[in-house]
Amino acid sequence: MPASPAIDPAALTALKAAAGADWTDDADLMAPRLVDWRGKLRGATPLMLMPRDTAALAGMVTVAAAHRIPLVPQGGNTGLVGGGIPPADGSAVLVNLSRLNRIRSLDAAGQLVTAEAAVILADLHAAAEAVGLMFPLSLGAKGSATLGGLAATNAGGVQVLRHGTMRALVAGIEAVLPDGSIVNGLSGLVKDNTGPNLAQLLVGAEGTLGIITALTLKLVPQPRHRAVGWAGVASPHAALALLQGLQTLSGGQVESFELMPADGVALSAAFLGQAPPLAGAHAWQILVELAGPQPLAELLAEGLAAADDAVIAQSEGQARALWRLREELPLAERREGPAVHHDIAVPVSRLPDFALSATAAVEAAFPGGRVIAFGHLGDGNLHFNVRAPRGEGPDAGAAWVAARGAGVTRLVHDLVAAAGGSISAEHGIGVLKRADLARLGDPARLAALKAIKHALDPQDIMNPGKLY
The missing domain is CATH 3.30.465.10 (Uridine Diphospho-n-acetylenolpyruvylglucosamine Reductase; domain 3)
Incomplete structure (x- = not known):
């Protein structure tokens, strides 16, 4: 891949010299590192640095600073907002950290x-x-x-x-x-x-x-005991009440509490080729795990007695099977077809109302769109995804998402802001959420963040174009 005109060839030569043997410009070696995990973003770079230790990286960064060469650090490349992908114009050098693995x-x-x-x-x-x-x-x-x-x-x-x-x-x-x-x-x-x-x-x-x-x-x-259960409830409000009861009953030993809608559970079960954990129809379902020094199965069963229906894993294998239903839900959803994805958070006490009202608002504004909202109820984090209309083929579904995705995201993020929430609960801002952070973020906070950035990185060489 030829050097980008945005980076002085002499500067690249100096950076290569500082890196010694720890660099490559082989297009085939760099190619997997230039596409994000979802395949939505594709970057370019004239060079990939591969430091073997911290001192080696420091030497490379010193030269990059002297020549004002932008650097984009990258780890496992599993990010979902493009934070580890260099710009498409090849104006930055990629720093592959995979050798720092001890x-x-x-x-x-x-x-x-x-x-x-x-x-x-x-x-x-x-x-x-x-x-x-x-x-x-x-x-x-x-x-x-x-x-x-x-x-x-x-x-x-x-x-x-x-x-x-x-x-x-x-x-x-x-x-x-x-x-x-x-x-x-x-x-x-x-x-x-x-x-x-x-x-x-x-x-x-x-x-x-x-x-x-x-x-x-x-x-x-490492906890000596854990208990895993699955329960069905009529609403997110009932789920939150169940969580509060379990926290009180267990003295705070709730390790995880995951909320899923019925269609999400059905998607994941079909994807895995297994029956759903509960026989009846339940609008919302919960995966819960307790962990502590004492046996917890009976306590979990007591706490889940308030649910409409529940099962308790009787073995480690059954516990893993229940967890797999939750863990494979994102992949099952993506296999079903295109969607507009959101990683948002609202105050825990507001999550039940938000899950229902935001779903109704989005589906009314975008007829045919199907919301699937699931996630970590106990910390207020929802993966609030909007799927293309049912029956759309892959091409038509992708076209629906392409035509409406920006509008869907704007509405979802507006609803989150109105609820006092965050447009990024887990995955960061990267490049995909920069505009909405600038639009919805607290002005004083954003000004302070930019001042810190300028103080530490006045030349803007550290992952430029991300976050701020």
């Missing part, structure tokens, strides 16, 4: 692990489990998502209800700042009142303030 230390006594940015989430889970601990963040892309990307986007997942987002689990960060200096903050101190927490500033910044190279993360004890 677990540096695991402190079982302190319940901390220090791992590099490209460590895959599932591998961290396995390492923690081997010493009787657990990293309490999990999501569908755990087999490919990397820790650096999870921190850069402040990822959530199915255990946020009890343990918080990635931000709550980060105890320290090592990162390369836009001038090439290295922040060494991996000590994992519980108490450190020496000023604002720079690590937390980098979490959720999507690589726009620096490149995360390693993290110290909090671990928790």
